Amino acid sequence: MVNAESAVSRATVSRLPAYLRYLKGEAGKGVEYVSSAAIAKDMGLSAVGVRKDLALVSSRPGKPRFGFEVRLLIEDIEKFLGYHRWTNAVIVGAGGLGRAILSYEGFENYGIHVIAAFDNSPAKVGAVGGKPVYPMERLGDVVKRSDVKVCILTVPRSAAQEACDQAVGAGINAILSFAPVHLLVPEGVTVKYEDLAVSLAELCGA
């Protein structure tokens, strides 16, 4: 292992957001301590697994007879996941989905500023929920000036590859795509697919 973070397994990291969601709920109810058994039961995991996960990311061990301190755990997980490091993001494609995401305010809790959206169509240009929608030509400009690293792609499938190319050309190196199309990107660019239909279909099969 090269650094401290790589000592935490992928599987653990992938569960951390769910712990966070759960713990925030408990904190909201005024709960101060929670046992691994309680977490496991409510989240559908094993208690031993929970203890192992939490041991890896918590700055202080749990207390026998009490459990884990909720506020502290939230703080530790957020720190571990880097929600305190700020990142600027943009949306490419200002249709219904793009506009909905643009006006969503929940990103700020995760260290993400969604600063603007971009669209080819002049009719879409303007503002939504206090945030600007620019014409596509301005993408490179804004990406450079605001050091944007991440882009949310919400264009129709037929426009996805071209929009992706433009984003990459503008300097974006991570893309969250809602278009159900495999995107070709140069080495060093990461694509993550957020396929609503697939998520839904998986749920049906489960």
Added chain:
Amino acid sequence: MVNAESAVSRATVSRLPAYLRYLKGEAGKGVEYVSSAAIAKDMGLSAVGVRKDLALVSSRPGKPRFGFEVRLLIEDIEKFLGYHRWTNAVIVGAGGLGRAILSYEGFENYGIHVIAAFDNSPAKVGAVGGKPVYPMERLGDVVKRSDVKVCILTVPRSAAQEACDQAVGAGINAILSFAPVHLLVPEGVTVKYEDLAVSLAELCGA
């Protein structure tokens, strides 16, 4: 192993939608055969892994010297994933996100009919993209009549638990939630969280 499907590992199943996305792209370009090495390279996987995955779901083996027949693979994967079995779904919460999803047409390829949305606010009731938006009171009614099993939850976080309870009460047993809140559900109900902020944050960290 109890049945044929359980012989296919979870990890494999989770990769199938990505294969499908990729293969459909190749089919669209007119490609008829594709080798495991080519798939692996384009998708960032190992060739052996690809062969193992495909061997588990394809009805005919790949041909040495040619590779796998694209059209056939698509057919087999879709069949395996059950995209030919139709399921009815509804949306609860007709805000920006709910309306955007309601007018999204990509679900049909996955065997999913999104038949209607529901909202508490009379102002939201009406229709979007040719699909009806009903008042919440009608949820139980529609769920029963159309045998709806799945619900997409797109209400604000503060309304999520209550909306979830209503959906479960109406007979829904699978929920895809966009609200970043841990939901308490009775045994037998499945919740899947689609947390855009988390997806985006993971992308930033990668």
Added chain:
DNA sequence: TAGATTGTTAATCGATTAACAATC
């Protein structure tokens, strides 16, 4: 045939579960 590509068996790796000692 030669060579590319497949499918399979064995070895490695990683993650989960089980068992138990440590702690407040």
Added chain:
DNA sequence: TAGATTGTTAATCGATTAACAATC
């Protein structure tokens, strides 16, 4: 103290990778 709960070490399980034989 007794008991609940934690953290850790060892065993199991599952998935990936490596090596190689089979096939067109």
